[in-house]
Amino acid sequence: MQTGIFFAAAAYFMWGLLPLYLKMLKAVPALEILLHRMSWSLVFLLIVLAWRGQWSWLKPAVQDRRVLLRFLASASVLSINWFLYIWSVNAGRVVDASLGYFINPLVNVMFGYFLLHERLRAGQWTAVAIAAAGVLWLTVQAGQLPWIGLTLAASFGTYGLLRKTAPLGALEGLSLETMILTPFAVGYLIWLAIHGESGFVNDGSHMRALLAAAGPITAIPLLLFAAGARRIPMSLLGLLQYIGPTLQMALGVFLWHEAFTEAKLIGFVLIWSALVIYTLEGFWARRRMAS
Numbered sequence: 001m002q003t004g005i006f007f008a009a010a011a012y013f014m015w016g017l018l019p020l021y022l023k024m025l026k027a028v029p030a031l032e033i034l035l036h037r038m039s040w041s042l043v044f045l046l047i048v049l050a051w052r053g054q055w056s057w058l059k060p061a062v063q064d065r066r067v068l069l070r071f072l073a074s075a076s077v078l079s080i081n082w083f084l085y086i087w088s089v090n091a092g093r094v095v096d097a098s099l100g101y102f103i104n105p106l107v108n109v110m111f112g113y114f115l116l117h118e119r120l121r122a123g124q125w126t127a128v129a130i131a132a133a134g135v136l137w138l139t140v141q142a143g144q145l146p147w148i149g150l151t152l153a154a155s156f157g158t159y160g161l162l163r164k165t166a167p168l169g170a171l172e173g174l175s176l177e178t179m180i181l182t183p184f185a186v187g188y189l190i191w192l193a194i195h196g197e198s199g200f201v202n203d204g205s206h207m208r209a210l211l212a213a214a215g216p217i218t219a220i221p222l223l224l225f226a227a228g229a230r231r232i233p234m235s236l237l238g239l240l241q242y243i244g245p246t247l248q249m250a251l252g253v254f255l256w257h258e259a260f261t262e263a264k265l266i267g268f269v270l271i272w273s274a275l276v277i278y279t280l281e282g283f284w285a286r287r288r289m290a291s
Helices: 004-022 028-054 060-064 065-092 094-115 122-142 147-164 170-194 204-212 214-229 232-239 244-253 261-288
Strands: none
Touching: 004 094, 004 214, 004 232, 028 065, 028 170, 028 214, 028 232, 028 244, 060 065, 060 170, 065 094, 065 147, 065 170, 094 122, 094 147, 094 244, 094 261, 122 261, 147 232, 204 214, 214 232, 232 261
């Protein structure tokens, strides 16, 4: 249990501090950062697979068209999530991005209801309604939907939904996703280099080292998360997941001084209240079932 808590908390802590790394890459366009993140992640994952001798899954997965199509879909959705998050950080919208990961658990609840036909308890409906009120408040105050947070939450929720029923584990699934996308990523990176538009080529060895670091920076927290999730209950994992967006929001407000008005605070408070209700209701429901 203690090892699982450490692994999961470390993963969320790393994700919470990810904006610090992305800010160092601000001179590089978001799309190029995304392509390097895919490519170097695959290099790192291949090293891990070789170290563990974990190749038996690869041939059956590649030969199964349904598996390939499922992971092509999950890889595409994950790429949208990664790209928007990278863009948001370097556009000075870290607080808006953190919103997406605060509301993601409630988006998962709604996906479960509408797509998996899961039944919701009254407390869960209450949490969803309060979160919806928070989103509505933010929409009215800003004059537009909080599209960054909603898109991040929807894309990551969709990714989770696709991976929930996928036949491969975390390491194998992420490896297959990057294997599918990396040939396209490498091809475009070569095109950028040929046309003199590559940050990796043009911006010196320091930038090359930072871009290459995208591999372990992407893969290590995912592997820690997978290891932690196997060792601790989902209820505890659900509590730990708020470490990430809390750190992200703190960085946006206190380090980069992004606007966080009283009106925006009201919307966030509504969403935080929904998360508290959702978490407490889940604890209560599990205790009742256990008794």
